[in-house]
Amino acid sequence: NSMATDPKNIRVKLVLLGDSGVGKSCIVLRFVRGQFDPTSKVTVGASFLSQTLALEDSTIVKFEIWDTAGQERYASLAPLYYRGAAVAVVVYDITSQETFKKAQYWVKELQKHASPGIVMALVGNKADLHEKRAVSSQDAMEYAEKNGMFFIETSAKTANNINQLFQEIAKRLPRTSS
Numbered sequence: 001n002s003m004a005t006d007p008k009n010i011r012v013k014l015v016l017l018g019d020s021g022v023g024k025s026c027i028v029l030r031f032v033r034g035q036f037d038p039t040s041k042v043t044v045g046a047s048f049l050s051q052t053l054a055l056e057d058s059t060i061v062k063f064e065i066w067d068t069a070g071q072e073r074y075a076s077l078a079p080l081y082y083r084g085a086a087v088a089v090v091v092y093d094i095t096s097q098e099t100f101k102k103a104q105y106w107v108k109e110l111q112k113h114a115s116p117g118i119v120m121a122l123v124g125n126k127a128d129l130h131e132k133r134a135v136s137s138q139d140a141m142e143y144a145e146k147n148g149m150f151f152i153e154t155s156a157k158t159a160n161n162i163n164q165l166f167q168e169i170a171k172r173l174p175r176t177s178s
């Protein structure tokens with residue numbers, strides 16, 4: 001029975017990419033601490049947080065989350081940042097077409113430079129601001145499908161779909177043993 005088997009522990013490096021202001025740090029804070037701080041300022045310095053997630057099959061996934069410290073504009077630094085990452089979460093803001101375009105740029109960069117087999121998620125954040133929506137779910141979903149990515153819309157503000165995002169990523173991780 002399952003009590004007799006050792007739980008499997010997986011440790012994964014997860015990086016967040018996307019324009020400044022789309023809500024990357026808020027997504028991490030919501031997932032790790034269950035909080036939302038609307039007054040939070042641009043992250044200064046490197047930010048590293050970890051959080052474990054238990055899956056239904058008793059696997060324990062420890063996410064080591066790398067959040068960019070406001071260096072989004074230094075594209076040349078990015079390969080250092082996502083080297084060795086098992087998961088890349090590319091975030092845009094559903095109220096900004098420009099951030100969706102930027103997300104597509106990051107996806108292309110990952111396809112060129114990231115580890116083969118990296119799990120990629122496309123995240124449309126600020127879904128609570130639906131009255132200001134500028135990127136349709138349909139367009140984003142089609143783009144994600146075409147690029148072999150998992151797609152979800154989230155709100156770090158209301159917590160909608162934040163846990164689901166990490167649960168779905170965890171399900172898609174390659175398993176070394178059966």
Ligand code: GDP
Pocket residue numbers: 018019020021022023024025026027037038039040041042043125126127128129154155156157158
């Ligand atoms: P980052 O630069 O991508 O890390 O973005 P931040 O996490 O610092 O968030 C930028 C701004 O967007 C902050 O003012 C947040 O309060 C706001 N924000 C983040 N997530 C959400 C969300 O889901 N909904 C709304 N309405 N605002 C959000």
Ligand code: MG
Pocket residue numbers: 024025026042043067068069070
């Ligand atoms: Mg940030």
